[in-house]
Amino acid sequence: MPEQPTTPEVHRLKANSVGLVGVVFMAVATAAPITAMTGNLPIAVGAGNGTGAPAGYLFATLVLTVFSVGYVAMAKRITAAGAFYGYISHGLGRIAGMASGMLAVLAYVVFEASIVGVFAYFAKTTVHDQLGTDLPWILYAAAMLAVTAVLSHFDINLTAKALGVMLIAEIAVLFAVATAVLLHGGGPDGIPVEPINPVNAFTGTSAGLGLFFAFWSWVGFESTAMYGEESRNPKKVIPRATLISVVGVGLFYIYVSWMTIAGNGLSGSVKVSQSTSPLDLFFDPAHSFIGAWAVDAFQWLLITGSFACGMAFHQCASRYLYAIGREGFLHRGLGRTHPAHGSPYIASYVQSAIAVTLVAAFWLTGQDPYIHLYTLLAILGTMAILIVQTLCSFAVIGYFRRNHPEDRHWFTTFLAPLLGGIGMIAVVVLLVINMDTAAGTAADSLFFKAIPWIVGLVFFGGLGLGLYLRAKQPARYEIIGRIVLEDAAERATDTDTDSATSTGTEPSSATV
Secondary structure, eight states, rough: OOOOOOOOOOEEETTTOOOOHHHHHHHHHHHHHHHHHHHHHHHHHSSGGGGGGGHHHHHHHHHHHHHHHHHHHHHTTTTTTTTHHHHOOOHOOHHHHHHHHHHHHHHHHHHHHHHHHHHHHHHHHHHHHHHHOOOOHHHHHHHHHHHHHHHHTTTTHHHHHHHHHHHHHHHHHHHHHHHHHTTTOOBBSSSOOOOOOOGGOOOOHHEEEEEEEHHHHTTGGGGGGGGGBBBSSHHHHHHHHHHHHHHHHHHHHHHHHHHHHHOHHHHHHHHHHSSSSSHHHHHHHHHHHHOHHHHHHHHHHHHHHHHHHHHHHHHHHHHHHHHHHHSSOOGGGGGOTTTTOOOOHHHHHHHHHHHHHHHHHHHHTOOOOIIIIIHHHHHHHHHHHHHHHHHHHHHHHHHHHSSSSGGTTTTIIIIIIHHHHHHHHHHHHHHHHHHHHHHGGGGHHHHHHHHHHHHHHHHHHHHHHHHHHHHHHHHHTTTTTTOOOOTTHHHHHHHHOGGGOOOOOOEEEEOO
């Protein structure tokens, strides 16, 4: 007899664990405003679109908002921890879904290790500068990995609260410096309007490089959908959290980058960004308009901000591993949830092991935590996730073309995702063109040269696995990306009804 499609028993994540604010905190933490600003703006100003960098953030905000329109439409219909994996499986088919799921897993598992690198760099330099203690960077990296592993063992609400405190602190210092510049009437050139003129997004030494770094600053915003199964009222919370994250972060980036350039002056901003101390682009205005203490606080918040980012990416990676594990495409143990906390604790342990292995490999080979560990893994993960985002845009069109005619709309389910997909293709092209510059001195490494091959191998490996399952194991093929939250509709209308939720390790079948 032919193999019959069957659905495995599913251990569910703990429902109703986090609300709108918590999901927004998780998403914005992955974008890491303080790390994105200090890491990307100096490069954009010094070697990209120059003082037109704020206009670059304006352009990226518009493109990503259009992308989010289609993404949100999908989120209202499908709630799954796999997010992109589930969306693309439903919109473009199971084979494309498997390939995209493998790429998404690759992206998120390397992002944590990447952020550990920049955290260790900030911690080592700040502790040395302010306390006079010089410790190996690997000690800071090990501490971050350990604390992240412990926090991730528990309910997502605990992580959301911790991230909330750190996120508010980093946003506060950036906002305080920017507002101090505004209230003082700016620096040498006052408050120039040139930086926010949309035309200037496409000027400078390399507009493509500047625009790529602008888009890079948002990586992680799409993680809102991963928390649908754990959120209250997911059909409303996830769409709102996504739009708040994209638009809110965009407006914040535009404001901070504009005032930062104003505080240094137009020519001064370019000069500082091209110097050996590019962080002075932020430290100088902080010192001039607030005081020396603000610089000290800024340095410590670079540490907590990068920690929050890494912890958020750990949660993302764990949920992708959990989503694929519970469908049986990796070890089913990955799909288990903690009996008390409802967390994907096995997947979290595995993600910690992967991050430890990656960090240790870079350390044992004498690599720099910032130049190599952070930069190279960030480029690898960004290339993978941008490809997945592109496919997700077209998946929205495919899904609504075949399903839910009552929800079809010429803009939200066709034109917006089409334009978003085209925009994402352009960003991928920008990354490929500017990879060498983005990598800096690490561009000479063997790992850098292998990045496109790694991405290609994982993607085509996923396609091959999907084709194999379709031909040889149709039962497993049928559930690719199909384990979604059945009770989402009930929770969307009655969040106070306990009987409408599936929590902890209660087995639940999938919607196939």
